[in-house]
Amino acid sequence: MPAPESVGRGNPAHGRRLRSLVRLPFMTLTAAQLAEHLKGEVVGDASTPLTGFAAADLARPGDLTFAEKDTYFAAAEASAASAILVSGPFTSATKVIIRVANARIAAARVLPLFFPPDAPVAGIHPTATVAATAGIDPSAQIGPGCVIGDGVRIGARTVLLGGNHIGRDSQLGDDVRLFPNVVIYPRTHIGHRVAIHAGTVIGSDGYGYVFDQGQHRKILQVGNVVIHDDVEIGANSAIDRAALGSTVIGAGTKIDNLVHVAHNVVFGRHCLIMGQAGFAGSTQLGDYCVIASQSGIAGHLKLGRQVTVGGKSGVMRDVADKETVLGFPAVPDKQAKRQWIGIQKLPEMLLRLRELEKQVEELKAKRA
Known part of the structure; x- marks a missing residue:
C-alpha cells in the first residue's frame, strides 16, 4: 500500500493564508x-x-x-x-x-x-519516549507520556496530544491529530489530515482462530492497517489489522464513535459510518456508502457504491450499487417497509381470524 508521502497534500499556500487569518x-x-x-x-x-x-x-x-x-x-x-x-x-x-x-x-x-483549532506547539515533551531510529518532523508536537517506536515516521505539524503509543515502523503523514490515549499498532500507515479521537485503537489483532484438537488455535494476524487522507475516526473505536495484507480505510471516510472494523475490511472513499456499527472480516464497501447506527455487516460481503444501510440493520448478503437496505436480515427498503406495515396489522388480522374461525365452527354445528 502507498506510504503517506505518496498521497496528495492539498494547497499548502491556502492553508498558510487561512491559518494567518484565524490567528x-x-x-x-x-x-x-x-x-x-x-x-x-x-x-x-x-x-x-x-x-x-x-x-x-x-x-x-x-x-x-x-x-x-x-x-x-x-x-x-x-x-x-x-x-x-x-x-x-x-x-x-x-x-x-x-x-x-x-x-x-x-x-x-x-x-x-x-473557532480555529489550536496550532501545534512544536517539540517533544520531556516525558515522551522516542526510539533513536524514529523520524519526527521538527514542526510536530509530541505530548506527554507518548511512546514512539523504532522506525516510526511522523510528518509535519502532526500532533500527538498525550498518552499515545505508536508501534514500530508506523507512518503518520502531515497534519495528523491523535487525541489522548490513541494507540497505533506496528506498521500502520496513516495519510495526511487524519484525526483519530480519544481511546481508539488502530491495528489490534484481527479475530482469527481455528479449531484444532479440542481448542481454538490463534491464527497470527500479520497484516497492517492503511488509513488514507482526510479520514476522521471517533472515540473508542477499534480497527483491526489484516490477517494478511491490509485493512483499508478510504480517503475522506468519516467513522463515528464505538465502531468496530474487523481484519481485512476495505472501505471505499468518502463513506459515512455511524456509531456502534460493526463490520465482520473481509467485507468490502464501495465509495460513498452510508452505514447507520447499530448496524452489523456480516463477513466476506461486497457492498457497492452509494449503498445505504438503515439503523439497526443486519446485512447478510451482497448489496448492489445505490441500493438501500433495512431490517434484520436487511432487505430492500420498500420490501422492509411493507413487512413493517404487515406486522403492525397482525393484531387486527388475528382478531379477524379468530372471528372467522368462530363463524366456521358455528356453521359446522348447524350442519351437524
Missing part, C-alpha cells in the same frame, strides 16, 4: 469579507462587524447565525445576532443577510474562522 487576536470579519469567503452576497450593511458564530437562541450582538427553514429564520430574525446566513429568498428589515447556495455547507466553512 489574529480578537479577530473581526465584516459581512462583506465573510460573503467573499463563501462566494455569497450581502443584503444590508456589508461593513457590519462579525466576531462570532452561534445558534439563534444563544446569539449576541456581533454574532452570525444561520437558518435553513422559515421557522429557523423567524427565530434568527428575533435573536440578538447581527447577521443571518441563509440560502433562499429570505429578507429582513432588521438583520444583515448573507445569502449563499447552501447555508449548512457555508456554516461548516465559517466555523473554523471563528
